Amino acid sequence: MTFSKSATCLAITASLFNVTASAEQQANNDTSNTGNTGNTGNLETITVTSDFRQQNLQNTPASLSVLTDIEINQRNARHLEELVAVSPNVNFASGSQRARYYQIRGIGERSQFQEPINPSVGMIIDDIDFTGIGSIANLFDVKQAEIFRGPQGTRFGANAIAGMINITTNEPTEDFEGAVQLGVGNYNSYDMGVALSGPASDTVNYRLAVNQHNSDGFTENIHLQRDDTNNRDELSVRGKLAIEASNDLTIDLAGFYFDFDNGYDVFSLDNTRETYSDQPGFDQQETAAFSAKFTYTGFESATLLAIVSHSDTDLGYGYDEDWAFGEYEWRSDDPVYTPDPCITPSGCLADFDGYSSTDHYYRDKTVLTTELRAVSNQGQEIFNGSTAWVAGVYFKQDDEDLLRQYTYASGDFTSINESTSVALYGQLDTQIAEKWSLMSGLRIENRSADYNNSDLFDDRIDDTMVGGKLVLSYQQNEDSMWYGSINRGYKAGGHNTDGTLPEDLRTFDPEYLLNYEIGYKVSLLENSAYVRTSVFYMDREDMQVKSSKTIIREDGSSEFISYLGNAATGSNYGVEIEGAWYINDLINVYGSLGLLDTEFNDFVNADGVSLSGREQAHAPNYQFNVGINVQPTDHWLINLSVDGKDSFYFSDSHDEQSESVALLNASVAYIQDNWQIKIWGRNLANEDYANRGFYFGNDPRDGYTAKQYTQLSEPLVFGATLDYQF
Numbered sequence: 001m002t003f004s005k006s007a008t009c010l011a012i013t014a015s016l017f018n019v020t021a022s023a024e025q026q027a028n029n030d031t032s033n034t035g036n037t038g039n040t041g042n043l044e045t046i047t048v049t050s051d052f053r054q055q056n057l058q059n060t061p062a063s064l065s066v067l068t069d070i071e072i073n074q075r076n077a078r079h080l081e082e083l084v085a086v087s088p089n090v091n092f093a094s095g096s097q098r099a100r101y102y103q104i105r106g107i108g109e110r111s112q113f114q115e116p117i118n119p120s121v122g123m124i125i126d127d128i129d130f131t132g133i134g135s136i137a138n139l140f141d142v143k144q145a146e147i148f149r150g151p152q153g154t155r156f157g158a159n160a161i162a163g164m165i166n167i168t169t170n171e172p173t174e175d176f177e178g179a180v181q182l183g184v185g186n187y188n189s190y191d192m193g194v195a196l197s198g199p200a201s202d203t204v205n206y207r208l209a210v211n212q213h214n215s216d217g218f219t220e221n222i223h224l225q226r227d228d229t230n231n232r233d234e235l236s237v238r239g240k241l242a243i244e245a246s247n248d249l250t251i252d253l254a255g256f257y258f259d260f261d262n263g264y265d266v267f268s269l270d271n272t273r274e275t276y277s278d279q280p281g282f283d284q285q286e287t288a289a290f291s292a293k294f295t296y297t298g299f300e301s302a303t304l305l306a307i308v309s310h311s312d313t314d315l316g317y318g319y320d321e322d323w324a325f326g327e328y329e330w331r332s333d334d335p336v337y338t339p340d341p342c343i344t345p346s347g348c349l350a351d352f353d354g355y356s357s358t359d360h361y362y363r364d365k366t367v368l369t370t371e372l373r374a375v376s377n378q379g380q381e382i383f384n385g386s387t388a389w390v391a392g393v394y395f396k397q398d399d400e401d402l403l404r405q406y407t408y409a410s411g412d413f414t415s416i417n418e419s420t421s422v423a424l425y426g427q428l429d430t431q432i433a434e435k436w437s438l439m440s441g442l443r444i445e446n447r448s449a450d451y452n453n454s455d456l457f458d459d460r461i462d463d464t465m466v467g468g469k470l471v472l473s474y475q476q477n478e479d480s481m482w483y484g485s486i487n488r489g490y491k492a493g494g495h496n497t498d499g500t501l502p503e504d505l506r507t508f509d510p511e512y513l514l515n516y517e518i519g520y521k522v523s524l525l526e527n528s529a530y531v532r533t534s535v536f537y538m539d540r541e542d543m544q545v546k547s548s549k550t551i552i553r554e555d556g557s558s559e560f561i562s563y564l565g566n567a568a569t570g571s572n573y574g575v576e577i578e579g580a581w582y583i584n585d586l587i588n589v590y591g592s593l594g595l596l597d598t599e600f601n602d603f604v605n606a607d608g609v610s611l612s613g614r615e616q617a618h619a620p621n622y623q624f625n626v627g628i629n630v631q632p633t634d635h636w637l638i639n640l641s642v643d644g645k646d647s648f649y650f651s652d653s654h655d656e657q658s659e660s661v662a663l664l665n666a667s668v669a670y671i672q673d674n675w676q677i678k679i680w681g682r683n684l685a686n687e688d689y690a691n692r693g694f695y696f697g698n699d700p701r702d703g704y705t706a707k708q709y710t711q712l713s714e715p716l717v718f719g720a721t722l723d724y725q726f
Contacts, residue, residue: 050124050146050166051155052375052390052427058521061439061473061483063534063576065090065592067145069170074639074667076183076680076721078191078213080137080145080165082714085643085663086625087147088576088594091618093692094711096317097217097230097262097283098135104149105538106572106598106619107162107513110651110692113361114404115564116417116451118492118544122152122159125167126240126254127291128309129367129396131159136258136285138236140181140193140211143168149576150515150536151489153467154441157394157423161489161513169254172205172242173197178726181211185719188228189215200241207240218715219265221275223325229265229280234258248298256311258287266711267323269699273712279358281319288312301380307371318360321407323698325356357407368397387430394423394445415453415497422446439471451495463510465490480522487515491544496563509566514539529581537573542566545652546605568603570616572596591626605652620646620660637669650693656708661689674725681718689713 046066047054057066065087077083081099084090092099095111101119102108108120112132122131130136139145145167152160176198183191193211200206217230236258243251264281268274289311296304373392381388397420404413423445430438445465452458467490473483491511519534545568574597580590598616605611615621627641644662649655664685669678690710697704 046144048146049144049168050148050164052373053388053429058523058530058532059475059481061471061481061485061519063149063517063519063536065147065149065578067147069143072139072142073678073721073723074669074680075665075682076667076678076719077139079139080134080167082682083139083145084147085623085645086592087149088578088592088623088625089149089574089596090147090594091620091623091645091648093618094266095692096135097232097264097266098260099137099691100133100135102134102165103618104147104163105536105574106596106616107538107540108618110618114402114413114415115497116400116402116415116449116494118494119159120162120491122156122164123167124156124164125256126169126238127293127307128254128256128289128311129159129369130287130289130311133285133287133313133315133365134165135283136236136260136287137165137167138211138213138234138258140236141170141179141195141207141209141238143170149534150517150538151467151487151513153487153489154425154427154443154469157425157443157445157467158421158447158465158490158492161491161511169209169238169240170195170197170207172207172240174199174205180724180726181721183719183721185215185717187216187218187717189213189717189719191721203244205242207238209236209238211236217263217265218712219273219275221265221277221280223276223278224280229263229275229277231263233261235260248296250295252291252293252295254291256287256289258285260285264317264319267319267709269323269701271708271710273715276324277320277322278325278356279320281358282316284314284316286314297377300377302374302376305371305373305375307369307373309367309369311365311367313363313365313367315363315365316360317363318358318405321357321359322355324700358405359407360405362403362405364401366397366399368395370395383430386432387428389429390425390427392425394421394425396421411454413454415451417449417451417495419447419449419492421492435475437473437475439469439473442466442468445490447492449492449494453497455497457495457497457506459495459506461493461495461507463493465492465510465512479524479527480520483517483519485515485517485519487517489513489515494544494564496565501563505563505565508544508564509542511544511566512541514541525581528583529579531577531579533578534576535574536576538571540568540570540572543568543570543600543603545600545603568611569601570599570603571601572598572616572619586632587628587630589626589628592624594623596621596623600652611652615649617649617652620648620658622646635671637671639665639667639669641665645689650690650710651695654695656693656695658690658693658710661687663687663689675723677720677722679718679720681716683714683716684718686716688715 046057048057048060067083081092089105091103093101093110095101101110102121104121109117119132123134148164150163152164156164179195181193191213195209197207213234215232216228217232219230220227221229239255241253245251262283264283265275265277291309294306371394376389400417402415423443425443427441432438448462450460467488469487471483471485475481493509495507515536515538517534517536521532523530544564546564575595578592582588596619598619599613600611603611624644630638642662642664647657647660649657663683665682667678667680669676691713692711694709695706697706
């Protein structure tokens with residue numbers, strides 16, 4: 001795998017135009033795009049692969065970003081959370097040590113504890129459904145990550161009401177090639193990866209990728225005098241086989257093994273990176289998964305695809321609830337803990353016997369999916385040759401067993417949640433005139449779920465949901481396109497776990513969303529620049545949010561209970577802009593901007609407070625990414641970029657907010673024919689900023705007064721990485 005210096009530099013600089021560049025038309029594109037050939041120009045060509053048909057991004061009538069392997073390498077991103085800032089209106093919440101939950105256009109979960117949840121943003125990796133466990137989104141040997149903004153009711157169904165993230169790893173190759181990656185960084189970080197690919201026989205090609213990432217993490221535990229209680233120890237192994245079984249049948253197999261054994265010690269009584277916990281938490285995940293895709297082209301009218309995937313995941317997540325240790329003291333003139341008795345001239349501010357508590361969650365999650373899809377072949381369109389079509393059936397079995405061990409519980413809590421989904425879907429792509437095309441899709445999905453727990457709550461829900469889309473596009477000329485769309489997405493209902501709730505509140509209904517969108521995409525200056533824009537309005541119905549109810553007992557006393565219910569409607573609207581300009585062989589600039597406004601309508605939260613008109617949680621009003629690449633010679637590439645984000649509410653249950661932030665990133669790469677070395681850094685100004693926040697009392701020094709506590713994102717991180725291809 002040898003690259004010329006000029007080609008390498010050009011690919012890196014072109015792809016750094018933020019998300020992607022315009023793509024050339026593929027031979028197997030549907031007929032509605034056959035006249036839309038793109039210019040080659042200076043911009044890299046990228047293809048959207050996760051829709052029903054492959055198509056070029058510049059002619060795709062939807063708002064989405066494609067983050068390529070070049071952008072991954074430039075930012076030295078090891079995980080998706082370190083990359084999503086380049087995509088407008090995409091946010092994340094750790095919910096654990098790594099980012100496990102993502103929010104798109106202000107919609108998405110932020111954490112999971114005892115209750116079962118139905119995520120709003122789906123995640124697929126090589127046809128395997130990892131929705132809700134996105135903390136394993138390792139980016140080594142990844143080809144690209146496609147982020148669809150807005151509901152994907154036709155293509156992905158119940159777990160894509162806000163959008164979808166589809167990650168594709170590199171494919172097996174016909175010729176032998178390999179790559180080695182070695183990296184070191186601050187916080188005792190190191191990274192080692194190797195990828196091998198080539199022919200196993202005349203009809204079978206293989207690819208194997210192994211990556212190990214380790215870091216002490218960004219926390220110093222003062223009490224234990226350790227700096228690795230929030231460590232990262234992450235092993236990722238992927239294997240692929242591409243089999244040409246016959247002239248008409250190809251089989252693509254993928255196998256995965258992830259073993260993440262991370263610490264979880266991020267909360268400090270002082271809201272710093274210095275903790276006092278005596279029982280630091282953990283965030284562990286061991287996953288074994290596989291997928292098989294059979295593609296049969298022997299029929300004249302259509303190509304037939306059969307896709308099967310299975311994953312088995314053991315999740316362990318827990319934390320030190322008191323964030324400290326049994327008996328502790330602080331000096332009044334210094335808030336930092338000292339292990340010696342508090343004997344100082346200034347005396348002691350506090351001398352408390354603190355409580356001691358841990359909260360641990362262990363989940364066993366298995367997911368089985370099967371899908372059968374027929375895609376019409378070119379030249380086999382219906383309705384007088386005007387309409388290409390897709391039809392399919394989908395099945396998903398998702399089982400999750402939970403064990404919770406909590407210090408103040410009378411015993412262990414256990415639950416079993418078994419859900420089954422069956423869906424039928426179809427799509428028509430109609431060329432209604434020379435420059436006009438209409439895309440119409442429909443998906444009908446039935447989901448049933450049986451839930452029972454150790455509190456003797458046993459219930460079953462059964463929901464039938466309908467989603468789809470209408471997309472009208474106008475190809476103004478070969479360089480510009482307009483589109484308007486209406487998409488309907490949905491999210492399944494679920495169960496509340498509190499056994500004292502009345503029967504009518506034990507379950508909640510599905511949530512629906514209508515997304516109205518207008519977009520414009522154009523290539524400029526002989527394909528040396530592009531602009532992509534979209535304007536959207538989302539109407540949310542039966543929003544699944546935390547509500548509350550006061551229950552009067554038989555003895556006249558009352559009980560206040562919070563629960564998840566369909567208690568609100570809401571609206572989310574905004575603008576997304578992406579652009580780049582390849583000024584000359586020396587300089588190119590790029591940028592993206594997401595503007596977002598969200599609000600609740602007719603909603604009273606779990607504390608009985610009306611939030612009507614207030615912004616929704618984890619929905620910053622703006623996000624931006626701007627950057628410049630300077631390539632003084634074929635051997636050198638310099639990049640500077642800034643990621644920015646507005647403040648946002650941490651939760652719907654309190655008024656605490658994050659602070660707005662702007663982060664400076666940079667890298668310098670030296671490139672040769674088959675190797676490159678780069679020095680890189682993120683958050684160069686070492687800004688402290690939070691991705692998760694709470695409001696309650698947990699500090700004995702102030703009498704457990706309620707205040708804001710936050711989980712901080714990564715500080716200044718820097719290092720050097722060597723890539724070698726052979």
